[in-house]
Amino acid sequence: MNEIWAGIQEAVRLIFTLDADLIGITLRSLEVSLTALVIASALALPLGTWLAIRRFKYRRSAIAVLNALMGLPPVVVGLVVYLLLSRSGPFGVLGLLFTPSAMIIAQVIIITPLIASITHQAMRELWSEYHDLLISLNTSKRQRVAALIWDGRRTLMTAALAGFGRAIGEVGAIMIVGGNIDHVTRVLTTAIALETGKGDFALALGLGFVLIALTLVVNFATHALSRTEREGTW
Amino acid sequence: MSQSIRVHLNSILVKRRGKTVLGPIDLDLKVDGFNVLLGPNGSGKTTFLKVLHGVERASSGVIQWSIPNAQARQAQSYVFQSPIMLRRSVRQNLAYPLQLIGMDKVEISSRVSEWAHKIGLQDALDFPAPRLSGGEKQKLALGRALIRIPDVLFLDEPCANLDGRSTREIEDLLHDATQAGTRIIMTTHDLGQARRLADSVLFLLNGTLHEQGPASNFFAMPRTIEAKAFLNGDIIE
Numbered sequence: 001m002n003e004i005w006a007g008i009q010e011a012v013r014l015i016f017t018l019d020a021d022l023i024g025i026t027l028r029s030l031e032v033s034l035t036a037l038v039i040a041s042a043l044a045l046p047l048g049t050w051l052a053i054r055r056f057k058y059r060r061s062a063i064a065v066l067n068a069l070m071g072l073p074p075v076v077v078g079l080v081v082y083l084l085l086s087r088s089g090p091f092g093v094l095g096l097l098f099t100p101s102a103m104i105i106a107q108v109i110i111i112t113p114l115i116a117s118i119t120h121q122a123m124r125e126l127w128s129e130y131h132d133l134l135i136s137l138n139t140s141k142r143q144r145v146a147a148l149i150w151d152g153r154r155t156l157m158t159a160a161l162a163g164f165g166r167a168i169g170e171v172g173a174i175m176i177v178g179g180n181i182d183h184v185t186r187v188l189t190t191a192i193a194l195e196t197g198k199g200d201f202a203l204a205l206g207l208g209f210v211l212i213a214l215t216l217v218v219n220f221a222t223h224a225l226s227r228t229e230r231e232g233t234w
Numbered sequence: 235m236s237q238s239i240r241v242h243l244n245s246i247l248v249k250r251r252g253k254t255v256l257g258p259i260d261l262d263l264k265v266d267g268f269n270v271l272l273g274p275n276g277s278g279k280t281t282f283l284k285v286l287h288g289v290e291r292a293s294s295g296v297i298q299w300s301i302p303n304a305q306a307r308q309a310q311s312y313v314f315q316s317p318i319m320l321r322r323s324v325r326q327n328l329a330y331p332l333q334l335i336g337m338d339k340v341e342i343s344s345r346v347s348e349w350a351h352k353i354g355l356q357d358a359l360d361f362p363a364p365r366l367s368g369g370e371k372q373k374l375a376l377g378r379a380l381i382r383i384p385d386v387l388f389l390d391e392p393c394a395n396l397d398g399r400s401t402r403e404i405e406d407l408l409h410d411a412t413q414a415g416t417r418i419i420m421t422t423h424d425l426g427q428a429r430r431l432a433d434s435v436l437f438l439l440n441g442t443l444h445e446q447g448p449a450s451n452f453f454a455m456p457r458t459i460e461a462k463a464f465l466n467g468d469i470i471e
Contacts, residue, residue: 129318135289136312137331147330151321 007205011213014206022207026214029187032100032174033167036107040167041160044112048119048159049145049152052127063120069113074106078173081106085177098179103187106173111163118159126152161219168215188214239265239300239385239417241286246295248281248441256281256441257295263446265386267433268412270449271421274470278441279421280315280390286419287312287388308335311379312388317371319363324355327363327374331382345381352407353377369400376404380411387411389420393427405431425465429453437461439470 014022051063083089085097085105096102126148134144149156171189178185180194188211195204240263247257256278263269271279284290286297288307299306311331320327328346337345350356353373358366363374372392379387389408393401408431412418422428428435432449437458445452445461456462463470 130320132284132289132312132314133318133320136287136310136314137334138307139334143334147320 003201004205006202008209010202010206011209014210022210024183025186025188025191025207026210028100028185029168029189029211029214032103032187033107033164036104036111036167037160037164039104040108040112040115040163043108044115044163045119045149045156045159046145047112048116049123049148051116051120052123053141053144053148066113066117066120070117072110072113073172074110074170075172075176077109078106078176081109081173081177097177098181098185100178100185102177103174103185106177107167107170110170110173111167114166115159115163118162119156122152122155122159123148126155157222161222164218165215168211168218239306241265241300242296242298243286244296244298246285246292246297248278248285248290249293254441256285257292259295259443261436261443261446263436265417265419267417268408268431269417269419269434269436270428270432271419271436271438272423272425272428272452272464273421273438274423274464277438279423279438281441282438283312283388283390283419283421306386309385310388311382311384311386313372313375313379313390313392315390315392315394317375319366319371319374321362321364323360324350324363324366324374325359327378328381331378335382349377349381352410354403369396369403372396372400372404373407376407380407380416383414384416386417386419389418391421391423393422393424401427425467437464439464 013019051059051066056062081102082097084091085094085102086092087097096105130144130148130151134147139147169189171193174185174187175190175193178187178190180186180190186194188207192204192207192211195201195207241261243259243261243263245257246259246261248255259282271282273279281290285292287310288297288303289312297303301309320330322330325346328349329342332342332345346359347356350359353376355361355366355370355374355377358370363371366374376389376392392408393404396404405427408418408420420431428449432452434447435445435449435452436443437445437452437456437460439460444458445456452461453465456465460470
């Protein structure tokens with residue numbers, strides 16, 4: 001109990017003294033996770049929508065694979081990305097290992113199936129509602145995807161937030177491909193793991209509370225901007 | 235708009251789970267004025283309408299419009315029995331069909347205002363369409379279908395479950411549309427409405443076309459026993 005109380009005090013101290021390390025780590029966490037989220041959303045939202053409206057031979061298998069990929073173990077993803085980006089790997093020449101870019105790549109791989117799968121579920125329902133209308137209006141496939149994404153944007157926001165939650169809280173993969181290098185690839189989760197290992201539970205807990213607060217702020221801000229509750233009944 | 239429109243159906247057959255729900259139908263139809271598809275529930279009216287418009291595919295057979303089918307589809311609109319509302323405002327629902335054909339914003343805005351007045355929703359332009367009442371939704375669906383001024387309008391029981399006032403308002407809109415040159419093909423099992431509106435009647439029973447001809451002839455002298463029974467209000471199987 002004392003450690004939790006000390007953790008809260010440490011979190012308050014870190015925030016109110018605008019601790020330079022904390023700000024650096026927090027900004028890096030946001031940079032990595034938000035970049036991964038934007039890239040993953042750009043891939044997953046059209047993919048999930050496309051899977052909802054398109055009928056093809058191996059569609060069911062594709063959806064099953066997508067759902068299975070939601071459970072990808074981050075540590076394994078990290079290991080594979082590490083092998084691909086290491087000097088002896090096929091992309092070693094790019095020199096991306098132990099950089100924020102490598103962490104973004106790993107997070108994109110982890111959260112894309114999650115966002116695509118939630119998108120597919122939501123879009124499948126919307127498509128069954130819109131199907132006859134959009135067909136009767138003689139819309140092209142591109143126009144159908146656009147209409148579904150636009151009208152389902154609030155549900156898609158939830159999908160994106162789920163992806164963000166997974167990305168910002170991820171530790172295994174980014175520890176492997178980022179290396180937790182101070183001022184380079186250290187983010188909130190890897191810093192928490194490090195401080196816990198060192199036995200500095202107060203600082204680890206403090207960083208944990210900052211991480212939780214950050215996630216809540218991003219969620220509230222997104223809901224406020226997208227007016228989810230106000231127009232939720234549309 | 236004054237050009238004659240014909241549609242030719244050659245051995246149209248629709249099967250679902252191995253069971254024939256429509257056809258075989260062979261028909262050469264001159265689409266003119268107000269055409270009503272009559273028949274009891276389950277006679278295949280909605281399926282016929284959907285296949286004719288292309289929302290549903292026939293299991294076999296060919297439909298050929300007098301203009302190329304793709305061009306014909308562009309000049310057609312469809313109003314479903316349960317109106318489908320886009321999760322957008324009334325204004326955006328009306329604007330959507332015009333945006334699809336790339337109309338410029340000024341023209342869209344002007345048309346939307348005009349049609350919002352026609353359907354009596356000028357004060358609800360920024361209201362979410364899915365939260366309208368049943369009658370308002372049906373009027374909006376009709377306005378959205380007519381805003382592109384289609385050559386042919388398909389209507390599937392547009393006044394089902396509506397009160398008398400809403401029914402009258404919708405019938406007035408349909409009358410105006412036919413005056414403007416839009417041909418209408420509408421399903422109904424409301425004989426009173428069919429008598430008020432129809433120029434010609436197609437009578438369907440058990441998925442097959444039993445009678446077709448001018449409405450005055452059909453109502454005065456039905457040729458088949460089934461049509462007579464239907465007009466008498468008897469139960470037909």
